[in-house]
Amino acid sequence: MIKTEYPIYWEKEDFSIKIFCSIPAIATGILLRAGGAKVVIDPGDGILRDLNEELTPEEILSITDVFITHGHHDHVGGVWSLLTYLRIMRKRTTLNIWFPEGCPEIESIYNAFRTVYSNSIPYPIILRTIMDYKPFTRRGLTVKPFPVIHAEKIEDGPETRLVPSLGFKFTWQGKKICYGGDTAYCEELVKQAKGADLAIIEAGEDEDSVPGMHMTQEEAEKIGRTAKEFFLVHVPQ
């Protein structure tokens, strides 16, 4: 296995993505910029530290949207600290959090946040459950959610279950970035990655993976090569 060095940065004019990290079972954290818009994808543990190094406090306050591929801790571990930081820094504008239907973690974190801070949250938070795969547009950035296949173990036994999981394709002025999230090899990702300007593909399989959980490096590269450029992420380290 190759060791991926972070951060990874890619840009085409005013469309850019910075992957602060994507390490299985530890943390993911991604910032996407499209023109003046800034959105965060999969804010795992450490997202606040990484955003703080990258952006001014005013820029962090201007983040409009957070996209969650699935509820595993290495993809949502930083949500609490991000919400709290935006509170103490007195964010005023709305924060939208997009996440797959059936993902309990985001609603639980949000409800706990509301319980703790009740009347002292200065900014509106809108939970946006993604129930279908229709594209939508945020300040000129088109977002196309798509279903992927990502299993997890049930306790330590041999049983597995599927986790509600999405990939996202982001289109800005004709340029496309496809991020598959965590996924086993699946046809929907094959379709969405093909021809993208950038594909970000997980290659997370290791000896602890169960079937339907992650991809081998070979599978990930096969998909990645159908895009104009690709990065392999979530490689076990």
Ligand SMILES: [Zn+2]
């Ligand atoms: Zn996962």
